[in-house]
Amino acid sequence: MKIKNILPLILFLLSFSFYGQKTDEKREKIKAFKVSFLTTELELTSTEAEKFWPIYNAYDDKQFELRHLKMKTYLRKLDDDNINSITEKEAVTLLSQMESTDKELYLLKEKYMSNLKKILSAKKILKLRKSEDDINRKLLQQYRDKAKDKD
Template sequence: MKIKQILPIILFLVSFSFYAQNDKTDEKREKVKAYKISFLTTELELTSTEAEKFWPIYNAYDDKQFELKHQKMKTYLQRLDEDNINSISEKEAAALLSQMENTDKELYLLRVKYNSDLKKILSSKKILKLKKSEDDFNRKLLKQYRDKAGKD
């Protein structure tokens, strides 16, 4: 597998464990979100008109994506721990797999709508730059997480 295919999975798992801590979840998420906004603002060099239209779309997309990935997938992962997998029936496993596939479809359709909305306000070049900047941000965040975990 290529790193671009593995990275989202790693980031999901890292962010899942990162956000699994109840007390400071919202605070940590807000810090990461503020850091991401600052990073993307610098990288994208948006005009004031672009920024005014971009951030509401981006934030709505980011929130919905977070909800789908972290809340729905959290439920799935809880049901997939070692004990549950061995004890669920084939019918229950098929139903869970179907739910997971539906969440994947929702994420895909959300991304399609997001890209369509972005094309109305940003050039294709800036959209590609956004994608690269998000990947760079995720790598940077993962590196910070690794560095912090290595010190503990």
């Protein structure tokens, strides 16, 4: 194969890997922000923290995988052009896959809550839920602010 033919392929692959790294960097920054925020808000004892973080991180990673990786695949298929062109059979399959992912998310959350109840008080679990909502609001506001700055 000639260099002329390989060069565009290499550039494409490099740009794709940089995009992936950028996304991973953003995710890591968000994770660090969450850890800092939750540590402050929950006032975990060292024993609680030792048990909490592995459970939280496993839950967060699996939830991310289900919501962002699987659901994005489904949502891409649901854009206006695709939804009008898929067959009823394809629609039934897609709907079934989405329902399956929703069930996985529900079962994951149920297991997570059960595990949390073993190590945290109900009051701290409520604080955690409120803190996660606060984090999401802050992140959304930052996103909106950045979008305004670009306009």
